[in-house]
Amino acid sequence: MTDVTDGVLHTLFHSDQGGHEQVVLCQDRASGLKAVIAIHSTALGPALGGTRFHPYASEEEAVADALNLARGMSYKNALAGLDHGGGKAVIIGDPEAFEGDRRTELLLSYGRSVASLGGRYVTACDVGTYVADMDVVARECRWTTGRSPENGGAGDSSVLTSFGVFQGMRASAQHLWGDPTLRGRKVGVAGVGKVGHHLVGHLLADGARVVITDVREESVRRITEQHPEVAVVADTEALIRTEGLDIYAPCALGGALNDDTVPVLTASVVCGAANNQLAHPGVEKDLADRSILYAPDYVVNAGGVIQVADELDGFDFERCRAKAARIFDTTLAIFARAKSDGIPPAAAADRIAEQRMADARAR
Incomplete structure (x- = not known):
């Protein structure tokens, strides 16, 4: 040191x-x-x-x-079924x-x-x-x-990160609307950089209506040049207030769900690629109180870590894609656990991850 x-x-010794x-x-x-x-x-x-x-x-x-992100990776890797802390x-x-x-x-x-x-x-x-x-x-x-x-590597991990988030959205649609498709749904994507621009492609291919925003003009321009049917709003505040929004996908930096954004959020589902979306403990309950379904970020954005973990044993894209597709089932299992335990999905995901880590320590 x-x-x-x-x-x-x-910070080290008094962190929550x-x-x-x-x-x-x-x-x-x-x-x-x-x-x-x-x-x-x-x-x-x-x-x-x-x-x-x-x-x-x-x-x-x-x-x-670093402390917050490292803790999130323990939970992410546990729920992704990886043999990594x-x-x-x-x-x-x-x-x-x-x-x-x-x-x-x-x-x-x-x-x-x-x-x-x-x-x-x-x-x-x-x-x-x-x-x-x-x-x-x-x-x-x-x-x-x-x-x-x-x-000797696998290349850009954002490809499978976006695919995993898309699977989380499909699971959310299955849980809330009874059909694992985004066809006809309006999805707002905040941040269309490395992961977000791939996510937009999955959504459009599935028939979703997409609205985007990004602080970088070049990122927005890349999307609109490829997909002129995509709508653009000025900023995240405008996006979360968009009328008729079904799903909000935070795909930039963390803290997107906070005391200011949750009360005005129009979407029925939050499912995005950003890490640490909950600004502080208690936000998950605020979302549940508003009947907003939250797909825990570290569950749905695990496609990237699945890819890089596979690289350690000789990368195979199709094997990784199959593992990332299981995010659909994992997300549904978390929603089911949340309902049975009477807790928000974020708390249910934590319980499942903590149990896997506890079992490993016991062994």
Whole structure:
């Protein structure tokens, strides 16, 4: 650990997302690397989770995000049926400020940091990192997934992430409307980047009416040029208030469901790719009180981690796609458990994941 401030220590030891096995703060002044690697659990196997590259306002904010994301990966991997625990890494900085040789040196240094953990943590892509980045990291660390096919990897994991979210939507439609199709339903997608633009394709192919928004004009333009039938609204606030919206799909950063958005949400279902959509504990009950069906984010967006986990044993796309298709059944099982236990779906998903981890620890 280097340069650990009192604020970072407070975040580490007083986080409400506790129970983590290990948190490592990494710094390399020569390359500019400053990163946090959080391992929540290895009960089911080596921790697996992506690397986020983001300009955090402080070290405390970065640590808190890493802790929260790592915990979510434990639950995601457990419900995806993977023999992996949960971990996550965050690199502190503006990814656009690191280009060319400067980015390469930072990623090589980061790879050495991951390698120093001896396989307890396996990394992959996340927000701000890409397949090409993982190819660089892999030069220093064999516990790297999400690499390019040319370098023994599976390539872009957003393809199966979007497919899994689509399966979660189909399950939601089956549970709520009795038919596993989005035909004729109006679906609002907030964020049409790496995952969202693939999701739009699945929805349109299934006959859905799609409304989108994104802070990046180029992302919106890519969708409208490919699919001129897609409607565009100015921002997320306008999207969640859209009249006649059946499903809201948050596919950008977390915290989309909060005290401001839930009361004005018009959709009957929330099912999207973003991690950590619930801004704080209790939001899941607020959704249930409004009769809004919530498909837990870490369940439906597990297609990507299914793909990168498979890469460790020799990637086979069709095998991964079959595993990702089971998200439909897993989502339905969570809705059934929620109904039988009289709890929100998010709580039911947590119970199922926690039981699998507890069983593994007992063994």
